[in-house]
Amino acid sequence: MRESVVFYRSFYESIAELPDNDRLAVYDALFQYALDDKDPDLSGVPLAIFKLMKPQVDANNRKYENGKKGGRKKANQNQNETKTKPKRNQKQTKGEANVNDNVNVNDNDNDNGNVKGTLTEWIADIVPENLRPAFTEWASMRKSIKKPVSSRATVQRAYNTLIKLSKSEHTQIRIIEQSIDRCWSSFYELKDKEQAPRYKDFEKEKPRQGTQMPDEIRQRLNQIF
Numbered sequence: 001m002r003e004s005v006v007f008y009r010s011f012y013e014s015i016a017e018l019p020d021n022d023r024l025a026v027y028d029a030l031f032q033y034a035l036d037d038k039d040p041d042l043s044g045v046p047l048a049i050f051k052l053m054k055p056q057v058d059a060n061n062r063k064y065e066n067g068k069k070g071g072r073k074k075a076n077q078n079q080n081e082t083k084t085k086p087k088r089n090q091k092q093t094k095g096e097a098n099v100n101d102n103v104n105v106n107d108n109d110n111d112n113g114n115v116k117g118t119l120t121e122w123i124a125d126i127v128p129e130n131l132r133p134a135f136t137e138w139a140s141m142r143k144s145i146k147k148p149v150s151s152r153a154t155v156q157r158a159y160n161t162l163i164k165l166s167k168s169e170h171t172q173i174r175i176i177e178q179s180i181d182r183c184w185s186s187f188y189e190l191k192d193k194e195q196a197p198r199y200k201d202f203e204k205e206k207p208r209q210g211t212q213m214p215d216e217i218r219q220r221l222n223q224i225f
Contacts, residue, residue, distance in 0.1 A: 002034070002035050002061070002064060003035075005030075005031060005034035005035055005057070005060070006060050007030075008056065010153050011030070011053050013153070013157060014049050014052060014053070014153055014156050014157065014160070015027065015049060017157070017160035017161065017163070017164055018045065018046070018049070018160065022044075022045060022046045025042060025046050026042070026046045026049050026050055028040075029041075029042055029046070029050050030050065030053060030057070033050075033054070033057060034057045034060075034061065045159075045160075045163070048125060048126050048156065049156060051125065052152055052153060052156055055116070117152060119139060119149055119155070120136075122152040122155045123135055123136060123139070123155060125152075126152070126155050126156055126159050127155070127159055128169065130169050130173070131162070131169060131172055131173060131176070134173050134176040134177060134180075135158075135159075135176060137176075137180055138176050138179055138180050139155075141179075141180050141183060142185055145183055145185070147185045158186070158187065161186065161187045162175060162176070162187055165187060165188070165189055171190070174190060175187050175188070175189075175190060178190060178191070
């Protein structure tokens, strides 16, 4: 059991876009796992985000445990020990290892969520199957404009944005395609003209019954005009 946990900005940004219930579930799961080694009961997007944060939490906990092992053992209280005075010309004094519950971890150590894996693996873990082809094409476009998707956290934030813009996978695909066509590095709402249904999506309108002009009236009108 530990008394503290390191919480990164990348964690906050990954969770911030979630609905309130999912965001609270991820927070609870993170702290229960980091402090008490309790495995989370999550699914869907909250589980994907937790998996993103878990490697960093594990690394911090290992450093904490290794730090505790490095401390000096306390001397026996009954042992008589004669301490020698340091020499006047002594240049260096060795101190004891500092063990602190709040383990300081370099912010550059995976702080950007760039955990091991490839872009294809990140997309497969986070993005639903129906969206993966369009999402992969968008990632390739970003690489071509020299803004590559270089971290799992970037994939997660992009997918969170899609969920926020629309719950429909069909609309999400069109949003991704819009960003590809316009070389956008993020996702935005569809433009008004792109939201309108395409003509090919409509069936040809069938003639309405009961609206044709009677033959007798048509003949009379032909005689007059």
